[in-house]
Amino acid sequence: MFYLPNGSGSIGGIKLVTGRNLSTAVDPGMVTLDDRQAGLSKTLVGVIGALPFIYAFNIMFFVPEGDEFFRWTLLPSILIGLYQRYASGIWALDRYRQIFWPLVCYTVVLVALHLFQGGYESTAKSFLFICLYFYFAQPFALKVGWIVYLPLFSAAELLMLSLYQVHIEGLTRVGGFTNPLFLAMFGFCVMLLNLYLAEKMHGRFMRYLYFIAAVASLYVVMLTLSRGIILAIVPVFVLYVAFVLAKLRFGPARLPQLAVFLLAITAVLVTSNAAMQRFSLGVHNFNQNTSDNGVDLAHQANSVGFRLMMWDFSLAAVANDPVLGLGKDRFEEEKKAFVDAGRVHSSMQALFLTTHAHNQYIQELVMRGLLGLFALLALFAFHLNQARLLIAENRWVGYALVSIVLSFMVFGLTEVSLKHEYKVVTYFMSILLMLNALQTCRTEKKMCSVDSESAR
Numbered sequence: 001m002f003y004l005p006n007g008s009g010s011i012g013g014i015k016l017v018t019g020r021n022l023s024t025a026v027d028p029g030m031v032t033l034d035d036r037q038a039g040l041s042k043t044l045v046g047v048i049g050a051l052p053f054i055y056a057f058n059i060m061f062f063v064p065e066g067d068e069f070f071r072w073t074l075l076p077s078i079l080i081g082l083y084q085r086y087a088s089g090i091w092a093l094d095r096y097r098q099i100f101w102p103l104v105c106y107t108v109v110l111v112a113l114h115l116f117q118g119g120y121e122s123t124a125k126s127f128l129f130i131c132l133y134f135y136f137a138q139p140f141a142l143k144v145g146w147i148v149y150l151p152l153f154s155a156a157e158l159l160m161l162s163l164y165q166v167h168i169e170g171l172t173r174v175g176g177f178t179n180p181l182f183l184a185m186f187g188f189c190v191m192l193l194n195l196y197l198a199e200k201m202h203g204r205f206m207r208y209l210y211f212i213a214a215v216a217s218l219y220v221v222m223l224t225l226s227r228g229i230i231l232a233i234v235p236v237f238v239l240y241v242a243f244v245l246a247k248l249r250f251g252p253a254r255l256p257q258l259a260v261f262l263l264a265i266t267a268v269l270v271t272s273n274a275a276m277q278r279f280s281l282g283v284h285n286f287n288q289n290t291s292d293n294g295v296d297l298a299h300q301a302n303s304v305g306f307r308l309m310m311w312d313f314s315l316a317a318v319a320n321d322p323v324l325g326l327g328k329d330r331f332e333e334e335k336k337a338f339v340d341a342g343r344v345h346s347s348m349q350a351l352f353l354t355t356h357a358h359n360q361y362i363q364e365l366v367m368r369g370l371l372g373l374f375a376l377l378a379l380f381a382f383h384l385n386q387a388r389l390l391i392a393e394n395r396w397v398g399y400a401l402v403s404i405v406l407s408f409m410v411f412g413l414t415e416v417s418l419k420h421e422y423k424v425v426t427y428f429m430s431i432l433l434m435l436n437a438l439q440t441c442r443t444e445k446k447m448c449s450v451d452s453e454s455a456r
Helices: 042-056 066-088 097-117 121-136 145-167 180-200 204-223 233-245 254-271 273-291 303-318 327-340 346-354 360-393 395-411 421-443 445-454
Strands: 014-016 142-144
Touching: 042 066, 042 145, 042 421, 066 121, 066 421, 097 121, 097 327, 097 360, 097 421, 121 421, 145 180, 145 204, 145 421, 180 204, 180 395, 180 421, 233 395, 303 327, 303 346, 303 360, 327 346, 327 360, 360 395, 395 421
Parallel strands: none
Antiparallel strands: 014 142
């Protein structure tokens, strides 16, 4: 059962472990702090520590271009974390190394190649700030238990905004105030967080409220008509079924839950006819392009044909520098030469010149070569491994993290899933929210009653 921290030593659900000696901490994996030496209010520290979560899961996609200001919500947390480390004299990072160090390695490659041959500045800054936040703020015992409510409110906001766009504005494909692909990625992560947080909510009402929020978020994802994002439903569904079935031996009551989930998925798919029609159109466009070998440029004038053409071009461009890639400027030059040669349909030329490779892995190859691709794959691999290790300790958190990482790996097949700032924020803040819940679970024994029974 999931109990939010509340009681002695907590302020508004925010707890700060104190004491200079690590042996006195509730969780030996956390950094401790004598707050009298720090001279900071627990309330102030807690609110500032939670600010990035509040921002990321509530207004990032509901204020146009609001994501540009996310790093400035991280900055106060980073500075306070730096002060806490200095005051306590503790600089080690003992927990979640398999998440932090691959992130650092990828960020170093990203920043170094950006400085050496050019790249997307917003991407480099996003990863750099996330690294700093993870090191200086996340390891401290900022017990912000109430942030688990944020995905619930995010689902409500997503649903209201999407229904407004469908029924008031008459849109057939919702996108909020941003690109439908970005909204779909965000909605997908909100769905996953609600789905797994429901497992630890105390009380049947709260569990089903989170479950309903997960289904509502999935419905919004379907309304975006983003085929590459919707494809991630398949591996996530398999993981969730495995998660539920793994606990059946400890309680057959899980069977009704699985049945309700299957019915909900079916209902969402059946009512999302537009998404299914778009999939059929995608298959038709794919067959057109592959059967004609891309000779007819008119077949590029759709999202599938454009992606196939962009992938072919990008993979061919990689040969110019397979180890370090081309960087942004040389990639732009190659694209211009491709257009000047008359190999892009006139309706697609403007988009071709201003867009990326529409595939995270191909984008890494063409921008940062094999070095960048290896760093990216290592990032995903180590994060998956960390999630796998956590399954043995906290099944619900482990499966949630596997689902988040795997989803972004699937997103990357048709979109550059870790380029724009809001995509990077969605990925890492979703992971950090679940790790925050896990840290709370470790220090609140009564929260882990279900998992401790399952581990027997």
